Amino acid sequence: AAINATGVDATGKKITDIAPNIIQVAFGTEQDQDSALTDFGNSGYFILHVDGVTAPALKPFAKIRTDIETAWKAAQQATAADKKVKALIDRMKGATTLADIAKELKVTVKTTAEFIRTGAGLKAQLPGSVVSGLFKAQGKEAVSGATNNTHFIAQVKDTKQANPVADKKGLDQLKIQLSTNISNDITTQLANALRGKLGVTINRSAVDAAF
Numbered sequence: 001a002a003i004n005a006t007g008v009d010a011t012g013k014k015i016t017d018i019a020p021n022i023i024q025v026a027f028g029t030e031q032d033q034d035s036a037l038t039d040f041g042n043s044g045y046f047i048l049h050v051d052g053v054t055a056p057a058l059k060p061f062a063k064i065r066t067d068i069e070t071a072w073k074a075a076q077q078a079t080a081a082d083k084k085v086k087a088l089i090d091r092m093k094g095a096t097t098l099a100d101i102a103k104e105l106k107v108t109v110k111t112t113a114e115f116i117r118t119g120a121g122l123k124a125q126l127p128g129s130v131v132s133g134l135f136k137a138q139g140k141e142a143v144s145g146a147t148n149n150t151h152f153i154a155q156v157k158d159t160k161q162a163n164p165v166a167d168k169k170g171l172d173q174l175k176i177q178l179s180t181n182i183s184n185d186i187t188t189q190l191a192n193a194l195r196g197k198l199g200v201t202i203n204r205s206a207v208d209a210a211f
Contacts, residue, residue: 002054026050085144085151092142098155111157116170118177130154 002010005027009015021038025046029035031053040046061068088101102109115121119131126145130152133143142155164171 022046022048081146081151085146085153088153089142089144092153092155098142098153101153114160116162120170120173126154127152 001015003015003018003023003026005023007015007018007020007023019040021040025035025038026048029048029050031050033050035048035050037045037047092098092101098109110124112126113121113123115131117131117135119126119128122131127147128145130143130145133145134154134156137143137156140155142153144154145152162170
């Protein structure tokens with residue numbers, strides 16, 4: 001039976017009764033050839049024969065029409081949502097408040113727990129762009145971000161100076177992070193310097209073959 005490298009047949013059905021390593025061996029064997037005798041763990045050994053190889057081809061439009069329509073609608077919805085969020089943020093540059101926007105959209109404004117630049121302290125996950133944006137924001141400047149299906153608009157409610165004495169755990173974590181970053185930077189710079197001085201090159205083919 002015809003099957004692709006991910007174990008899916010011509011109808012799009014996932015074949016579950018063929019072990020992944022058998023599929024891997026099949027796709028490493030030329031057409032009209034037998035594979036090498038391969039260890040199959042406790043089950044023994046196996047050998048297979050490849051009758052034919054089907055060249056990659058685009059699927060007929062009729063078969064993927066629904067998928068295309070779904071993807072197109074999702075893209076259009078995402079674009080529309082991005083435009084709406086931008087328009088709302090532009091309004092907040094004037095007299096419109098976050099509470100006004102929430103009332104208009106019939107949603108509730110939520111206040112996060114206190115958190116630091118890394119996002120540590122948050123009780124609910126926020127997009128990284130929102131976290132970093134809030135620490136760059138000027139005053140009550142609104143920032144936005146999105147996950148796969150949710151858009152966020154946020155602004156800083158209050159800021160507090162870091163207190164290393166009161167937050168020893170946070171300070172220790174910051175020290176470790178800084179130490180790791182500095183160590184990585186030094187290692188990278190040293191490697192680049194040696195590569196430039198000694199003419200070191202990476203045998204990418206050997207690396208790919210090993211992994």
